[in-house]
Amino acid sequence: MNVLIVNAGSSSLKYQLFNTESKTALAKGGCERIGEEGGAISHKVPGKEPYERLADLKTHEDAIKLVIETLTDSKVGCIGSMSEIGAVGHRVVHGGPYFTGSVLATEEVLEKVELCRELAPLHIGPSLVGIHACLDVMKDVPQVLVFDTAFHSTMPKEAYTFAIPQEYSEKYHIRRYGFHGSSHRYVSREMIKILGKPAEETKIVTCHLGNGSSIAAVKGGKVLDTTMGFTPLDGLMMGTRSGAIDPAIVSFLMEKENLSAAEINTVLNKKSGILGVYGASSDFRDCRTAMEERKDERASLAIHMLAYQVKKYIGAYAAAMGGLDAVVFTAGIGENNNIIRSMPCKGLEFLGIDFDDEANDAVKRPIETTCLSKAGSKVKVYLIPTNEELIIAEDTEAVVSAL
Ligand code: ADP
Numbered sequence: 001m002n003v004l005i006v007n008a009g010s011s012s013l014k015y016q017l018f019n020t021e022s023k024t025a026l027a028k029g030g031c032e033r034i035g036e037e038g039g040a041i042s043h044k045v046p047g048k049e050p051y052e053r054l055a056d057l058k059t060h061e062d063a064i065k066l067v068i069e070t071l072t073d074s075k076v077g078c079i080g081s082m083s084e085i086g087a088v089g090h091r092v093v094h095g096g097p098y099f100t101g102s103v104l105a106t107e108e109v110l111e112k113v114e115l116c117r118e119l120a121p122l123h124i125g126p127s128l129v130g131i132h133a134c135l136d137v138m139k140d141v142p143q144v145l146v147f148d149t150a151f152h153s154t155m156p157k158e159a160y161t162f163a164i165p166q167e168y169s170e171k172y173h174i175r176r177y178g179f180h181g182s183s184h185r186y187v188s189r190e191m192i193k194i195l196g197k198p199a200e201e202t203k204i205v206t207c208h209l210g211n212g213s214s215i216a217a218v219k220g221g222k223v224l225d226t227t228m229g230f231t232p233l234d235g236l237m238m239g240t241r242s243g244a245i246d247p248a249i250v251s252f253l254m255e256k257e258n259l260s261a262a263e264i265n266t267v268l269n270k271k272s273g274i275l276g277v278y279g280a281s282s283d284f285r286d287c288r289t290a291m292e293e294r295k296d297e298r299a300s301l302a303i304h305m306l307a308y309q310v311k312k313y314i315g316a317y318a319a320a321m322g323g324l325d326a327v328v329f330t331a332g333i334g335e336n337n338n339i340i341r342s343m344p345c346k347g348l349e350f351l352g353i354d355f356d357d358e359a360n361d362a363v364k365r366p367i368e369t370t371c372l373s374k375a376g377s378k379v380k381v382y383l384i385p386t387n388e389e390l391i392i393a394e395d396t397e398a399v400v401s402a403l
Contacts, residue, residue, distance in 0.1 A: 001086035003393040008130025013063045018393040026078045031063035051076040060133035088143045089396030093123035095147030102395035105143040144396040151185040152178030154222040178226035180208045182388040187328045188218040203321040210331035211239040217317035239282035242272035277302035284333045307343035326380040352378030
């Protein structure tokens with residue numbers, strides 16, 4: 001089946017046409033500046049020249065129409081007509097307490113997604129706009145919603161409950177939800193295959209390290225705990241997000257700097273993390289260059305902080321699971337930077353990790369699944385390139401096939 005995977009942002013719409021038999025993308029691309037001046041589409045079909053053009057994109061509907069026009073174009077496209085799209089799979093950031101798996105986008109389901117809006121206003125609003133645009137333009141094509149939070153819905157109460165007055169938790173659905181679920185699900189599934197033992201017996205820590213980063217403890221194929229919380233701000237420090245900090249810093253800074261709730265939110269989400277500590281960039285590559293080539297102390301501190309936090313969570317989750325079979329690194333930083341894999345694993349010999357520096361330093365492009373632990377290592381360390389699209393496409397096909 002060809003599944004059109006859609007990820008809608010406030011002024012953007014990213015897409016992939018994914019074939020579930022060949023497990024490959026037939027086309028990828030994105031529309032930018034929707035609702036603004038200078039709208040454009042960029043589109044890539046493997047084996048063909050990349051295609052870009054400006055287009056007046058007033059709404060997400062205009063964008064999705066242009067995507068279909070481009071996919072079915074005789075020169076730059078890859079399919080003959082819209083009928084070759086079997087289903088649409090939407091990536092939705094937050095499923096709140098309502099969704100533990102992927103579902104068909106019915107009216108009833110969309111009403112529940114609407115209830116998740118206040119949990120992630122910046123993400124759910126655009127997702128809903130994208131979903132409605134696709135429903136309007138592709139009336140006969142089934143649409144499936146795949147939630148970033150769903151894989152984490154197996155967490156036990158003691159892991160997902162915050163120690164605040166429970167009437168607030170209940171009133172506002174405040175709890176740990178966790179994010180990057182499709183990525184943690186994909187890499188833990190691959191790791192279970194590599195371990196070659198029954199899924200129920202496996203204990204894996206998955207480290208998704210990108211602009212947004214999270215770690216999950218996956219015990220018996222199910223999430224026991226994860227670092228992101230009520231929102232994707234919790235846990236590890238990220239490109240521009242603070243990660244977990246003493247919550248009293250929030251009210252302290254609001255008072256001292258006379259900041260509103262929106263302003264402190266911006267500080268913690270957009271001005272913190274690597275950017276906040278290093279100061280010059282939120283990109284791990286820039287930070288590493290500054291540390292290695294210019295001996296920049298703040299860059300060095302940012303990298304050592306992140307590595308330390310990753311190490312700390314590996315240890316914490318090994319304890320929470322009562323053991324450890326494997327650690328997996330994935331996503332932009334985890335896949336492309338040897339030091340963020342080696343630094344956290346050093347000093348964990350007592351846990352059974354015998355890290356293989358040679359294998360780690362020899363990782364080449366294209367990035368493939370690679371073992372980073374020595375042959376006799378009790379705990380396996382792996383680099384596994386993530387494939388969230390495969391999970392979204394498979395789930396979409398499964399939901400549609402069951403109709
Ligand atoms: P997002 O969370 O936006 O999907 P990514 O997973 O793409 O983010 O991760 C972005 C981070 O990955 C950046 O900090 C960047 O430095 C790093 N990164 C991405 N590609 C590379 C690369 N080829 N080499 C080194 N670092 C990379």
